[in-house]
Amino acid sequence: MIEIHDVSLTLGEQQVLRRVSFQVAEGATTVILGGSGSGKTTLLRLMLGLYKPTSGFIRIGGEDITEFSETDLTRIRQNMGMVFQGAALFDSLSVRENVGYRLWEHHLQPDEDIHRIVEDNLRFVGLEHVIDKMPAELSGGMRKRVGIARALASGAAILLYDEPTAGLDPVNTFAIGQLIARLKTKGVTQVVVTHDLDTAYRVADRIVMIVSGRILFEGTAQDLRNCRDQSVREFLDPASAVTA
Ligand SMILES: Nc1ncnc2c1ncn2[C@@H]1O[C@H](COP(=O)(O)OP(=O)(O)O)[C@@H](O)[C@H]1O
Numbered sequence: 001m002i003e004i005h006d007v008s009l010t011l012g013e014q015q016v017l018r019r020v021s022f023q024v025a026e027g028a029t030t031v032i033l034g035g036s037g038s039g040k041t042t043l044l045r046l047m048l049g050l051y052k053p054t055s056g057f058i059r060i061g062g063e064d065i066t067e068f069s070e071t072d073l074t075r076i077r078q079n080m081g082m083v084f085q086g087a088a089l090f091d092s093l094s095v096r097e098n099v100g101y102r103l104w105e106h107h108l109q110p111d112e113d114i115h116r117i118v119e120d121n122l123r124f125v126g127l128e129h130v131i132d133k134m135p136a137e138l139s140g141g142m143r144k145r146v147g148i149a150r151a152l153a154s155g156a157a158i159l160l161y162d163e164p165t166a167g168l169d170p171v172n173t174f175a176i177g178q179l180i181a182r183l184k185t186k187g188v189t190q191v192v193v194t195h196d197l198d199t200a201y202r203v204a205d206r207i208v209m210i211v212s213g214r215i216l217f218e219g220t221a222q223d224l225r226n227c228r229d230q231s232v233r234e235f236l237d238p239a240s241a242v243t244a
């Protein structure tokens with residue numbers, strides 16, 4: 001369970017988030033929608049404890065992380081996997097080394113177990129055949145899927161995605177949506193930042209729409225389809241707003 005409670009954040013001169021509250025239930029998938037600069041990435045960074053709210057608090061698994069030390073934050077982050085904007089793989093490491101990176105870094109398991117975990121997670125994203133390739137040899141869509149395999153391999157129960165379908169063609173966008181949908185059935189808690197409405201409707205248990213750092217809408221996909229609020233309609237269908 002992730003709980004964002006009345007969170008405001010000022011960075012430099014700018015108030016980036018204003019009194020934002022929502023919850024992500026355990027095993028649920030919440031999609032965060034919003035235009036560029038609305039505060040979506042900042043929200044993910046807050047969940048990782050990379051920013052501290054100016055006011056309000058954030059609870060992860062029942063623990064208020066707002067005043068946590070770096071040591072406690074490291075413990076919390078071990079349970080969270082991040083699929084970054086851009087795939088953010090290590091270019092000089094093979095796919096295998098990328099996916100197993102966190103596990104090898106901490107040496108918590110025998111080598112052969114790590115190899116098996118890496119292989120299992122690459123199979124899950126349909127990429128076991130590229131295990132010995134370098135990131136530069138892969139397409140953008142493949143790199144994204146390797147990023148998801150890496151987040152899964154670390155054993156994270158919470159996955160955060162920052163625009164996982166940005167820059168992908170429709171086929172790869174669909175494939176990423178499919179993966180997120182399959183992870184729901186495995187009980188992973190997911191927060192997916194995206195501009196892509198199709199993906200949002202496909203995977204979301206709940207949708208949070210954020211505009212200029214404020215929540216404009218929060219509810220199910222069905223609630224969003226039925227929502228008659230003018231600003232929400234304009235976001236969903238700018239063309240209709242122009243001609244209205
Ligand atoms: N470290 C920072 N210092 C000052 N302003 C920032 C910082 N990080 C983000 N911002 C501002 O906060 C707003 C939201 O940024 P961001 O969360 O990256 O938006 P999004 O991911 O929705 O595109 C933007 O106007 C951005 O310029």
Ligand SMILES: [Mg+2]
Pocket residue numbers: 040041042162
């Ligand atoms: Mg962003």
